[in-house]
Amino acid sequence: xxxxxxxxxxxxxxxxxxxxxxxxxxxxxxxxxxxxxxxxxxxxxxxxxxxxxxxxxxxxxxxxxxxxxxxxxxxxxxxxxxxxxxxxxxxxxxxxxxxxxxxxxxxxxxxxxxxxxxxxxxxxxxxxxxxxxxxxxxxxxxxxxxxxxxxxxxxxxxxxxxxxxxxxxxxxxxxxxxxxxxxxxxxxxxxxxxxxxxxxxxxxxxxxxxxxxxxxxxxxxxxxxxxxxxxxxxxxxxxxxxxxxxxxxxxxxxxxxxxxxxxxxxxxxxxxxxxxxxxxxxxxxxxxxxxxxxxxxxxxxxxxxxxxxxxxxxxxxxxxxxxxxxx
Amino acid sequence: xxxxxxxxxxxxxxxxxxxxxxxxxxxxxxxxxxxxxxxxxxxxxxxxxxxxxxxxxxxxxxxxxxxxxxxxxxxxxxxxxxxxxxxxxxxxxxxxxxxxxxxxxxxxxxxxxxxxxxxxxxxxxxxxxxxxxxxxxxxxxxxxxxxxxxxxxxxxxxxxxxxxxxxxxxxxxxxxxxxxxxxxxxxxxxxxxxxxxxxxxxxxxxxxxxxxxxxxxxxxxxxxxxxxxxxxxxxxxxxxxxxxxxxxxxxxxxxxxxxxxxxxxxxxxxxxxxxxxxxxxxxxxxxxxxxxxxxxxxxxxxxxxxxxxxxxxxxxxxxxxxxxxxx
Numbered sequence: 001x002x003x004x005x006x007x008x009x010x011x012x013x014x015x016x017x018x019x020x021x022x023x024x025x026x027x028x029x030x031x032x033x034x035x036x037x038x039x040x041x042x043x044x045x046x047x048x049x050x051x052x053x054x055x056x057x058x059x060x061x062x063x064x065x066x067x068x069x070x071x072x073x074x075x076x077x078x079x080x081x082x083x084x085x086x087x088x089x090x091x092x093x094x095x096x097x098x099x100x101x102x103x104x105x106x107x108x109x110x111x112x113x114x115x116x117x118x119x120x121x122x123x124x125x126x127x128x129x130x131x132x133x134x135x136x137x138x139x140x141x142x143x144x145x146x147x148x149x150x151x152x153x154x155x156x157x158x159x160x161x162x163x164x165x166x167x168x169x170x171x172x173x174x175x176x177x178x179x180x181x182x183x184x185x186x187x188x189x190x191x192x193x194x195x196x197x198x199x200x201x202x203x204x205x206x207x208x209x210x211x212x213x214x215x216x217x218x219x220x221x222x223x224x225x226x227x228x229x230x231x232x233x234x235x236x237x238x239x240x241x242x243x244x245x246x247x248x249x250x251x252x253x254x255x256x257x258x259x260x261x262x263x264x265x266x267x268x269x270x271x272x273x274x275x276x277x278x279x280x281x282x283x284x285x286x287x288x289x290x291x292x293x294x295x296x297x298x299x300x301x302x303x304x305x306x307x308x309x310x311x312x313x314x315x316x317x318x319x320x321x322x323x324x325x326x327x
Numbered sequence: 328x329x330x331x332x333x334x335x336x337x338x339x340x341x342x343x344x345x346x347x348x349x350x351x352x353x354x355x356x357x358x359x360x361x362x363x364x365x366x367x368x369x370x371x372x373x374x375x376x377x378x379x380x381x382x383x384x385x386x387x388x389x390x391x392x393x394x395x396x397x398x399x400x401x402x403x404x405x406x407x408x409x410x411x412x413x414x415x416x417x418x419x420x421x422x423x424x425x426x427x428x429x430x431x432x433x434x435x436x437x438x439x440x441x442x443x444x445x446x447x448x449x450x451x452x453x454x455x456x457x458x459x460x461x462x463x464x465x466x467x468x469x470x471x472x473x474x475x476x477x478x479x480x481x482x483x484x485x486x487x488x489x490x491x492x493x494x495x496x497x498x499x500x501x502x503x504x505x506x507x508x509x510x511x512x513x514x515x516x517x518x519x520x521x522x523x524x525x526x527x528x529x530x531x532x533x534x535x536x537x538x539x540x541x542x543x544x545x546x547x548x549x550x551x552x553x554x555x556x557x558x559x560x561x562x563x564x565x566x567x568x569x570x571x572x573x574x575x576x577x578x579x580x581x582x583x584x585x586x587x588x589x590x591x592x593x594x595x596x597x598x599x600x601x602x603x604x605x606x607x608x609x610x611x612x613x614x615x616x617x618x619x620x621x622x623x624x625x626x627x628x629x630x631x632x633x634x635x636x637x638x639x640x641x642x643x644x645x646x647x648x649x650x651x652x653x654x
Contacts, residue, residue, distance in 0.1 A: 122426030
């Protein structure tokens with residue numbers, strides 16, 4: 001049983017995981033869908049009620065039925081490095097590759113449907129509420145009057161994008177910023193705006209979840225920190241990430257979130273306030289983990305490798321793969 | 328409880344369904360996400376563990392918590408008719424709108440995840456096999472040698488796109504065509520190619536499924552039909568669609584397919600051979616039904632309206648919506 005890793009050629013995070021898989025003697029095939037129809041090829045046959053499919057990458061052939069797990073790391077858009085790329089070829093190659101893989105019995109980290117759903121921040125906030133995680137009061141609106149009333153109730157606000165990175169080339173992260181007290185909200189009518197009560201935080205928390213394993217790291221806010229630097233990605237902070245225990249109530253709620261989201265991997269960001277409460281900010285289903293592993297020494301890459309290499313519980317239980325639901 | 332219809336302004340199929348909903352006195356809000364942030368506005372607030380959201384369209388305000396069902400008909404990309412459209416605004420508006428709707432308890436026809444998955448033809452073929460539907464021998468490949476061997480085994484083949492319509496502007500359907508006996512398959516290496524055994528058909532079958540209701544129509548192939556006209560969408564045929572019973576074995580298999588695909592609506596295309604076997608060709612989760620209803624008089628629009636208006640089984644059973652999984 002082989003582990004399939006879909007990612008670009010230069011990906012040191014994937015390299016870290018491959019080292020662990022190689023060490024454990026687990027067969028791995030790594031490919032970038034962008035290399036379809038160049039160094040990557042595919043074939044699948046539907047005959048007499050059965051499917052037999054193969055992928056070939058760098059001269060290695062692997063059976064789709066023999067895939068244990070699929071790690072969707074940082075794959076390029078299919079066939080974009082083909083000799084004559086086009087949007088039509090990318091669409092055809094994408095449907096062919098993912099259409100076949102979706103019909104396999106492999107475990108996904110993460111399944112494309114779960115990954116796509118998990119990117120919706122409004123949905124994240126609702127799921128976090130339902131899972132029992134504390135969520136800072138948040139408004140997403142195109143009504144200027146709703147924004148004004150919210151700002152009257154919660155005078156200390158931050159604003160952040162609803163969707164994430166700005167789609168320029170290369171995409172750029174849009175920082176979370178504080179809202180000035182005298183802000184004119186009339187421009188809210190021209191685009192959905194996400195306003196959130198600012199948490200006066202004493203630390204940032206990054207909780208990395210791999211299957212049912214939870215690895216939390218904490219980075220204290222420096223005593224002389226500028227209170228306008230609310231976004232940990234952009235703040236200047238010489239302190240480093242340290243391992244921290246996950247409070248049992250948080251662990252239960254995060255477990256419920258992961259189950260509801262049908263995710264195998266998730267990187268949660270929390271803000272820890274003066275009372276020690278962890279406020280849910282977001283869960284990034286494809287969040288980087290290299291920087292946390294470097295700072296804390298936590299075995300995240302090894303946990304990913306072990307999850308990818310674990311025996312499929314369906315096969316272990318003797319369930320015939322052909323009878324399980326196609327997802 | 329309100330029915331939300333997401334579609335463009337000119338959509339006679341939606342008009343047909345709205346007539347039935349109006350006749351039954353069911354509240355309906357119809358809007359095109361393309362009109363965000365013009366005539367369509369949204370607002371949602373996450374406070375104290377709860378969510379309260381609203382949509383406004385053409386001056387009408389509807390609570391997201393009060394949505395009974397959501398029909399994703401032919402919505403435009405969000406905010407594309409805004410005063411200053413951009414890909415960034417479309418992304419933000421899309422995440423805001425669908426992110427909020429995904430957190431609601433409404434029933435979807437069809438859920439965006441199920442709809443997206445259902446477009447993958449290789450996945451369709453595998454699910455059809457697993458559901459017990461006869462599937463013509465099919466090969467999807469970038470290996471010329473695999474294509475040659477398949478053509479040797481099945482000399483009478485058709486070729487069709489893996490993905491569907493060509494993404495030109497406006498998109499154009501690519502017809503299914505017969506493969507000439509002396510075809511050179513070396514170009515297969517440049518793009519995934521779908522080859523399928525041609526079914527010598529005596530009729531086309533269109534089976535429309537709405538919830539657990541199945542309405543089948545049959546269009547005989549004319550006696551003087553050109554055998555090269557394999558694609559019913561492009562064939563010249565003066566015969567019309569007639570209602571036909573669904574064989575019980577097909578009904579069971581189609582029910583399994585719909586459940587496996589998590590679809591509330593699906594339009595199945597079959598080819599009926601000389602033995603009367605219905606061969607699965609595809610299931611279009613957004614297939615048109617107006618032309619079948621006009622020819623056959625089958626109550627498809629009414630069935631859609633009744634599905635959209637039915638009481639939510641979760642609410643009927645007294646289950647608290649807040650405890651159900653967010654999908």
